[in-house]
Amino acid sequence: MNSFDILKIVLVLIGAPILGCLIAGIDRKLTARLQGRVGPPLLQPYYDVVKLFKKDNMIVHPAQNFYVVIYVVFVILSLLMLVFGMDMLMIIFVYTISSVALIVGGMSTGSPYARVGSSREIMAILSYEPILILYALAIYLLTGTFKLSALSTLSSPLLAYIPLIFISMLFVMNIKFKKSPFDYSTSHHAHQELVKGMLTEYSGPGLGGIEIGHFYEYVFLLGLMFMFWSSNIIIGLLLAVIAFLFVIIMDNITARVYWQWMLKVSWSILLIISIANILIVYYFYFKPA
Amino acid sequence: MTLAKSPWIIHVNVNSCNGCDIEVVACLTPLYDAERFGVLNIGTPKQADIMVVTGSVNYKNVNVLKNLYNQVPDPKVVLAVGACASTGGIFHDCYNVIGGVDQVIPVDAYVPGCCPRPEAILDGVVAALSILENKKKGNVKGKEVKMKGNEVPSNA
Numbered sequence: 159m160n161s162f163d164i165l166k167i168v169l170v171l172i173g174a175p176i177l178g179c180l181i182a183g184i185d186r187k188l189t190a191r192l193q194g195r196v197g198p199p200l201l202q203p204y205y206d207v208v209k210l211f212k213k214d215n216m217i218v219h220p221a222q223n224f225y226v227v228i229y230v231v232f233v234i235l236s237l238l239m240l241v242f243g244m245d246m247l248m249i250i251f252v253y254t255i256s257s258v259a260l261i262v263g264g265m266s267t268g269s270p271y272a273r274v275g276s277s278r279e280i281m282a283i284l285s286y287e288p289i290l291i292l293y294a295l296a297i298y299l300l301t302g303t304f305k306l307s308a309l310s311t312l313s314s315p316l317l318a319y320i321p322l323i324f325i326s327m328l329f330v331m332n333i334k335f336k337k338s339p340f341d342y343s344t345s346h347h348a349h350q351e352l353v354k355g356m357l358t359e360y361s362g363p364g365l366g367g368i369e370i371g372h373f374y375e376y377v378f379l380l381g382l383m384f385m386f387w388s389s390n391i392i393i394g395l396l397l398a399v400i401a402f403l404f405v406i407i408m409d410n411i412t413a414r415v416y417w418q419w420m421l422k423v424s425w426s427i428l429l430i431i432s433i434a435n436i437l438i439v440y441y442f443y444f445k446p447a
Numbered sequence: 448m449t450l451a452k453s454p455w456i457i458h459v460n461v462n463s464c465n466g467c468d469i470e471v472v473a474c475l476t477p478l479y480d481a482e483r484f485g486v487l488n489i490g491t492p493k494q495a496d497i498m499v500v501t502g503s504v505n506y507k508n509v510n511v512l513k514n515l516y517n518q519v520p521d522p523k524v525v526l527a528v529g530a531c532a533s534t535g536g537i538f539h540d541c542y543n544v545i546g547g548v549d550q551v552i553p554v555d556a557y558v559p560g561c562c563p564r565p566e567a568i569l570d571g572v573v574a575a576l577s578i579l580e581n582k583k584k585g586n587v588k589g590k591e592v593k594m595k596g597n598e599v600p601s602n603a
Contacts, residue, residue, distance in 0.1 A: 186482075194477040198485050205452040205485060209496070212450060212583065214520035216493055271491075349490025361493035361520050 163242075170241050171234065178373025179203050181380070185406055192410045203369065210366030218267045223364045225263030230371040232256035237378040240385075243307030246294040250287075253378070257283055260356060260368070267359035275355025279343035281417045285424035286330045292432045293327065293382075296320045299436070299444045306385060315387040317397070319443060322435035324386055324397075326428040331401050333420070334379050337409035340420050347414070450496070450522065450583050451576040453485040457495035457519065461512050461548070462538075463502025466562035467529035471499060473565045474572075481569060484576075492518040497575050499568075500554075503531040503538045504545045513592045516552045522582035523589050524575040527554045528568055530561040537561070552592050 182203040190197025199205075217223060236253040239245070257279070264276035294304055300319055301308040309316060317324055333340045341347065344355035352358075360368060380398040387394040458471055474481040475488060489495050492515045504512060516525070527548045530536035535546040548554050555578045558571035581587075 190480070190482060195480040196483045197480070198482050199452075202453065202485050205449050208449040209453040213496070213522070216518075216520040346487065346489075349488070353490040354494065358491050359493060361491075365494055 166241060167238060170238055174234075174237060174377040175370055175373040178376040179207075181376045181402065182373065185402075188406050189410060192406075203373070207366045207369045210369065211363050213362035215363050216361045217364065218269075218359050222263060222267060222359065223367070225259045225266070226360070226364050226367040226371070228259035229256050229263070230367055230374070232259065233371050233374045233378060237374055237381065240306065240378060240381045243305060243309075245304045246297050246306055247291075247304045249306075250290050250294060254283065254287070256371070256375075264356035264359075269359050271353040271358040272356055274352050275343045275358065278417050279356055281421060282333050282340065282343055285421050286333045288429055289323070289326045289330050289424065289432050292429075292436055293320075293323055296323055296436055296439055299439045302445075306388075309385065309388050312389075315389050315393075317386040319439055320386075320435050322431040324383075326424075326432045327383065327386075328401055328404050329424065329428055331379055331383065331405050332408055333424075335376070335405050335409075337405050339408070339412040339415045341409075342414055342417055345414070450579050453487075454496045454572065454576055454579065455487045455489040455494055456497045456499050456572070457489055457492050457515070459498060459500045459512065459515055461500060461502045461508045461532075462505045462544075463529070463531060467501035467532070470562050470565050471501065471528060471568060474568050479565045479569060481572065484569075484573070486572060492516075493520060495519050496523060496579060497572060498523065498525045499528055499572075500525060500532050500548045501528045503535045503541075504548060504551050505541075505543045506545065507543070509545060509551055510594050512548070512551055513594050516589070517591050519589070521588045522579055524555045524579050524582070525552060526556050526558065526571050526575050528558045528571065529563055530559060533557045533559055553589065 180200070183198075183200040186202055187197045187200055215223075232252055233256045236249050236256065239249045239252060261276045261279050261283075264272040264279070296319070297306070297309065297316070298304050300316070301311060312319075336344060338345075338347070342352070342355070344352075344357045357365065357368060380402060383398045383401040384394040386397050458468070460468055473479060474486075492498070496519075498516065498519055500512070525548065527533045531538060532548045535544055538544045539546060545551065556571050556575050558567050560567055563571075
C-alpha cells in the first residue's frame with residue numbers, strides 16, 4: 159500500500175459523507191419543489207445528524223448501537239472496495255452484511271414495528287440480491303474475472319454490453335434508497351402503518367450513526383451505477399445522476415405498494431430481462447479461457 | 448444552534464375532536480410548509496424533539512400520554528395545541544375529562560384557539576425551539592412521569 163492509496167482512503171472517508179449529505183439534501187429539496195413547497199435548506203441532513211448526536215442516548219439494550227457500528231463499518235468497507243476496484247462478488251457479500259446488521263438490530267429490539275420493518279427488509283434483499291449477483295456475473299463473463307479494475311480492459315463501456323441489467327439496477331437503486339414505491343421497510347412517510355419500521359427503536363446517537371451510514375451508502379450505490387461507464391468519468395457521473403433523478407421522480411409519482419408486488423416485479427420482469435442480458439453476453443462476448 | 452434547526456415533531460392526539468389535528472397536518476402542506484424550518488412529522492417518540500399534544504386528557508388515554516412523554520429523549524419540549532389541550536376547553540367539566548395536558552405532564556408552550564390557525568401552530572413550534580435550546584444549555588431533563596394502574600377516581 160503506497161501513500162497514494164492512503165490518500166485515497168482518507169479522501170473516501172472524509173469526502174463520501176459530505177457528498178452523501180449533499181445528495182440527501184438535494185433529494186429533500188427536489189422532492190419539496192416537486193410538491194410545490196419551498197423545502198428545507200440544502201444542509202438539512204447535516205443539521206439533523208448533528209442534532210441527533212446532541213440528544214440523549216435512549217436504547218432498549220446495550221447491543222443495539224453495536225449493530226449500527228457494524229452497519230457503518232461494512233458500508234464504508236464496501237465503498238472502499240469499490241473505489242479500489244476489487245472483487246465485485248466480495249463487494250456484494252460485504253455490502254449484504256451491512257444490510258443484515260440493520261435487520262438484526264431491528265429484530266433484536268423486540269418492538270413489533272421494528273420486526274415488521276425488518277422482515278420486509280429481508281424481502282427487499284431477497285428481491286434485489288439476484289440482480290446484483292447477475293451484475294457481477296456479467297462482469298465475469300466479459301472480463302474473465304470478478305475484479306472491477308479489469309473493466310478498463312473492455313473495448314467499450316459496460317453499458318454497451320449489459321443495458322438490460324442497467325435498467326434492472328435502476329430499480330435496485332429505488333429499493334436500496336428506500337424510496338417509494340419500495341419504501342415499506344423504513345420510511346418517513348409510513349407512520350400510520352409501521353411508525354418508523356426497522357429503525358423504530360433507534361434514537362439519538364444511534365440514529366445519527368445510521369444516517370451517516372446512509373450517506374456512505376448513497377455514494378456506494380451511485381458508484382455502482384458509475385461503473386457502467388467507468389472509462390469516462392463525466393459520462394459515468396452522468397449515469398449516476400440519471401439514476402439518482404430516476405429514484406427521486408419515481409419516489410414522487412408512485413405510492414407505496416405491498417412487498418408481494420415488489421417481489422413479483424423483481425423476480426419476473428427484472429430478473430428475466432437480466433437473465434436475457436446474461437444469455438446475450440454469454441453467446442456473443444464470452445470467451446472461455 | 449443545531450437543535451433549533453431540526454425539530455422533529457411527534458403528534459399525539461389525546462381525545463381531540465380532530466379539528467386541531469387537521470390544522471397540525473395543514474402545517475405540512477405546500478401553503479405553510481413546516482419543513483422549511485426542518486420540521487419533520489416523525490412517527491416514533493424516541494426520535495422526536497417536540498411533542499405536539501391536541502385534545503383534553505381523559506382517564507382512558509392518560510397512561511398513553513404519560514408513556515409517550517417518558518419515551519421522548521431529552522432535551523424535549525411539550526407543545527399543547529388548542530383550547531382543549533391548554534385548559535380542557537369546552538370539555539373541561541365532562542365526567543371523564545381530567546383537564547388540560549398540563550395536569551398530567553409538564554407543558555412548555557401553549558397554542559390557544561379552537562381550533563388554532565396553522566400560522567399560530569407554526570408560531571408555537573418556533574417558540575418551542577428557543578425553549579429546546581435553553582433546555583440543552585441548562586441540561587434540563589424531563590422527569591419521568593409515573594403511571595398508575597387505575598386513574599379513574601372513585602367518585603367519577
